[in-house]
Amino acid sequence: MRHFVSAGWPYLYDIPGLHNCVPMLFADVCARFNRLQGHEVFYLCGADEHGARTEYVARGYGTTPKALLDSKYDATLPLLAKLELSFDAFGRTGDESHRTFVQEFVQDLLKHEIIIEGTQKIAWCTHCEQHLPDRFLEGTCPYCSGRTYGNQCNNKKTCARLVESDKVIDARCAVCSGSVEWREEPHLFFRMELFRDKLAGLATAPAKDISEVTERVQRTLTENPTVCISRDTQWGIPIANLPGKSVYSWVDSLLAKISFTPEIYWKDTDTRKHFFLGMDGSPFYGALFPALLLASHRGYSVNHWEICPNEVFIYEGGICSKSTGTGIWLEEALATLPSDFWRFYIFHVHANVEMGAERDVDFRWERFCETVNHWILKGFQAAAEAGPGEQGQEQQAKIRQLMSAGKIGEAFHALLTALVEQPSREKTANLAPLLSCFLPTCGRQLAQGKRPFETASLYAPEVQMDYQDKVDARRAKRCLGEEVTDARADALCVCPINLKEQ
Ligand SMILES: [Zn+2]
Ligand SMILES: [Zn+2]
Incomplete structure (x- = not known):
């Protein structure tokens, strides 16, 4: 039997937190266990490199997106190895072969009119003089009245719905808080409605999660007859017919699960697929992704489709987050113990x-x-x-x-x-x-009948101090010459803030 195992892909510049590795660790256990059972396993790890946020973070560092991602890749991969993640491949969505794959995929669906051209009202910030895709647009969720971004509600616990940017209530720029202007732009729309019946009840999940996963997938299918799959960003996979626009980074990153994996895993109808992610990933992994595969007519199987949600990790009573500097950082954690x-x-x-x-x-x-x-x-x-x-x-x-x-x-x-x-x-x-x-x-x-570690016992205050000293040393070093001026920009662009967490 074959198993395809994957964890939701973080941005490379998000990985340094141990909490960001939770889905990857669970995926690792699943991969190792199925190998032990004598099955064929392909465990794919990777990073989402595209999107306006990457461009923005790179600007914060005073570098280009490519240079930023390469340096983050070089710094992060050894940490993942040290964490003993046993993945078979690490995909970077910036790869040339992946770009070609996505472009052909989108053109095929355009030809069959499963992706259609249309227009969408897009937010523009007159102060920042830029389009506001995805996380750059902030406002109130039309469904739960919680805080939402321009693509997905940020209320991860109970809502996390897909929200098209023009549906956001009280929309404002996430960088400067300024009000927005709406501009009509040509865009591409994926007709998810065509696959609604086939997808209902397709995704399975462990018993404790199945009802919530099913509900979230179901409402994604009901509430989103179409999904806009293009964005007004430069840093992404370009779309031939729409100059200045690129493929929505979520679509790009979902398709990477195909493009970086031996084809047999997706064509064999018996392959078990396991996706480890936060519950808020279920609209993408439970609805959009299998819908794209069914739409492709390339013979990819969507059988045995399992969503495995992982809980949010809390640090000493606060939710782990880079923007607040709360969490356990991989580099120092692994240098300590x-x-x-x-x-x-x-x-x-x-x-x-x-x-x-x-x-x-x-x-x-x-x-x-x-x-x-x-x-x-x-x-x-x-x-x-x-x-x-x-x-x-x-x-x-x-x-x-x-x-x-x-x-x-x-x-x-x-x-x-x-x-x-x-x-x-x-x-x-x-x-x-x-x-x-x-x-x-x-x-x-x-x-081998050996005791794993020589250490007799750990003493909490000592370990914590050892860890904290290392974090402080890194911060002191990195703070030199780094300036972040806008507090709100900090919250959006997690990276430069991380450099001066306190
Ligand atoms: Zn909501
Ligand atoms: Zn602005």
Whole structure:
């Protein structure tokens, strides 16, 4: 059996936060587990490089988008390797071959009149003298009255609907807060309505998420008979018939899941597809993406389509966010402690939420150190040094069953408990390969009957200070010569602000 595994693609300049890696980590477990089961797996990772935001961030750094992305790529990939993400390819939407793929795809759909030309009222800021696509337009959501951007409502928890920019209430420029002028522009529209019936009920999800995923997908299909798939931005994949416009970066990034993957995975009707993302990604992955594939008439299969939502990560009581400087930064985290400690904590807290023991997926230093001490440093030492005893075959079967059902958190909890409570040499040997799916280093060591780490225990104030010193040192270095003048521009353009988080 074949499995295609992917996580929602962040911008390269967003990846440095550990919370941005949560979907990639879950995707990694799914990929490793299915390989262990003897299946063929293609785990695709990548980054969304296009869109007006990238152009804007590059300007904030005083460089070109291409130069910014190349330097972020060089800085980020080693961190992902250190986190032991086992992806088979990393796609960059700026690649030439991908550009050709998307252009041909769009031209095909134009020819078959599944994409049609029309006009759309587009916001223009007279103060900034620019079009305001997507996140550059801010206002009130016509559905939930929450804050929305020009393409999607920002109320991730309950709404996150697709919003065409001309439907935004009280629209204003997200950079300067200025009022906007509306200009009629030619644009391209994808007729999603043609696939509504085929897509209803197509996406599956783990039991805890299925009703919400279905509802969000359903209303996306009902509320959006057409989706505008072009934008007034320079930095993107150009559209031949519309000078000065490019393909909507979401469409571009969804199609990258095809263009960077061996074709057999998309043509084999038995391939299982697993998409790990925030719940707010479901309109795109549950509706727009499969609709585009059905529209293509290229024989891509949309069978076995699974959406796996991950919770938002909270840091010491606040939501992780670059614009507020809250979170755990990958570079310093991995320089402070081994990758498995961080992986462990992410899966451990998600397990508690999945099993209803806690509401929020949060990060607290005290708890982080306590649980690492208990399970990894003490627990795995006992598992490594245990004498003969039970085989643990029943537990192993149960864990595999949970994994196959997408209950990744619950499986992790069962695995830890089985290893640490009443440990035995046989159980450790039998369960180590499963543990490798979550914690690669610990799994490797235990498989050889070795204790994974020499450290006796972590002490929270010490670890936190060590981490914070590293973050401060980076900030001090980067702040030199960096100036960000507009606080609102900060909030939009996460990168330069990140350089002077405090
Ligand atoms: Zn809304
Ligand atoms: Zn403006």
